[in-house]
Amino acid sequence: xxxxxxxxxxxxxxxxxxxxxxxxxxxxxxxxxxxxxxxxxxxxxxxxxxxxxxxxxxxxxxxxxxxxxxxxxxxxxxxxxxxxxxxxxxxxxxxxxxxxxxxxxxxxxxxx
Amino acid sequence: xxxxxxxxxxxxxxxxxxxxxxxxxxxxxxxxxxxxxxxxxxxxxxxxxxxxxxxxxxxxxxxxxxxxxxxxxxxxxxxxxxxxxxxxxxxxxxxxxxxxxxxxxxxxxxxxxxxxxx
Numbered sequence: 001x002x003x004x005x006x007x008x009x010x011x012x013x014x015x016x017x018x019x020x021x022x023x024x025x026x027x028x029x030x031x032x033x034x035x036x037x038x039x040x041x042x043x044x045x046x047x048x049x050x051x052x053x054x055x056x057x058x059x060x061x062x063x064x065x066x067x068x069x070x071x072x073x074x075x076x077x078x079x080x081x082x083x084x085x086x087x088x089x090x091x092x093x094x095x096x097x098x099x100x101x102x103x104x105x106x107x108x109x110x111x112x
Numbered sequence: 113x114x115x116x117x118x119x120x121x122x123x124x125x126x127x128x129x130x131x132x133x134x135x136x137x138x139x140x141x142x143x144x145x146x147x148x149x150x151x152x153x154x155x156x157x158x159x160x161x162x163x164x165x166x167x168x169x170x171x172x173x174x175x176x177x178x179x180x181x182x183x184x185x186x187x188x189x190x191x192x193x194x195x196x197x198x199x200x201x202x203x204x205x206x207x208x209x210x211x212x213x214x215x216x217x218x219x220x221x222x223x224x225x226x227x228x229x230x
Contacts, residue, residue, distance in 0.1 A: 043221035102154040
C-alpha cells in the first residue's frame with residue numbers, strides 16, 4: 001500500500017464548476033499537508049499549506065484536512081481553464097527536515 | 113519564497129553518457145533536494161544536499177549513479193551517470209525555505225530537466 005493515494009484522473013469539468021481533489025494517507029504521523037499545482041513542462045508550485053484539521057481558504061481555493069479519517073481535500077470554486085494542471089498533494093511528519101511524501105497527482109482539465 | 117533556475121530545461125542523450133544538471137537559487141538556503149518525476153508516478157526524492165557535507169541518498173539511489181555537488185549555499189549539481197533509457201525522466205531540484213506567510217520547511221521547485229535517453 002502506498003503511503004499516499006491520489007486518483008490520477010484526468011478529471012474533466014466545465015468552466016465555473018466546483019472541483020474536489022482528494023488524497024488519502026496511511027500514516028497517522030503525517031502532520032503537515034500541502035497542495036502543489038504543476039502546469040505542463042513546469043515545476044510544482046505551492047498552492048496551499050495546512051497543519052491543523054479543518055479548512056483553510058485562499059481565494060478560490062480551500063484546503064480541508066481530516067486527520068481522523070486520514071483524508072485531505074482541495075476545493076476549487078468557479079474553476080477556470082487556467083486551473084487546468086496536475087495537482088499534487090504532499091505531506092510530512094513534523095518540522096525540522098522531514099522527507100516530503102507526494103501523491104501521484106490528479107490531472108484536472110477545465111473546459112471553456 | 114525562493115526563485116530557482118534549473119538547466120538544461122531538456123536534453124536528449126545517448127546511452128552510456130552522463131549529464132550534469134545545474135540548480136541555482138536566488139538566495140542562500142541550507143537544504144537543497146533532487147527529485148525524479150516519472151510519468152504516472154509520485155515525485156521521488158533522490159538525495160538531500162547540504163553545503164559542506166556529503167549528500168544523503170534515499171533508498172534505491174547511489175552516489176556512483178547520481179553524484180551531487182553542493183559547493184555553496186546557492187548552487188548544486190546532479191549528474192546522471194552512465195545513462196540508460198530507464199533514466200528518462202524529469203529531474204527537479206527544490207529548496208527548503210520559508211513561505212511568504214512565514215511557514216517554515218516549505219519546498220520550492222525549479223522548472224525541471226526533461227531527460228530522454230536513447
